[in-house]
Amino acid sequence: MTKADIVNEIAREKGLEKVEVQAVVEAFMESVKGSLIGGEPVYLRGFGSFIIKHRAQKAARNITRKTTITIPAHDIPAFKPAKSFVAQVKVK
Numbered sequence: 001m002t003k004a005d006i007v008n009e010i011a012r013e014k015g016l017e018k019v020e021v022q023a024v025v026e027a028f029m030e031s032v033k034g035s036l037i038g039g040e041p042v043y044l045r046g047f048g049s050f051i052i053k054h055r056a057q058k059a060a061r062n063i064t065r066k067t068t069i070t071i072p073a074h075d076i077p078a079f080k081p082a083k084s085f086v087a088q089v090k091v092k
Helices: 003-014 018-037 083-091
Strands: 042-044 048-055 058-062 067-071 074-081
Touching (some): 018 048
Antiparallel strands (some): 058 067
């Protein structure tokens, strides 16, 4: 499902204009991104959490050149689904 599909489905189900739904979806995504960039996780009860995961520095191998490179420590955004959400998906 794409963002356009989400907008179309919400507009159809709620009887709203696609332009309005598009603006709300975009604002939601910008809000989540802004919170994560600021280091603050986003918790959506019953759905899941958007969090920042820290990856430690590690050594990696370039097997074609037979060299070792160091990958620096970094943070990445991640999504952790709620237990109730996971249970609903497992039922299928």
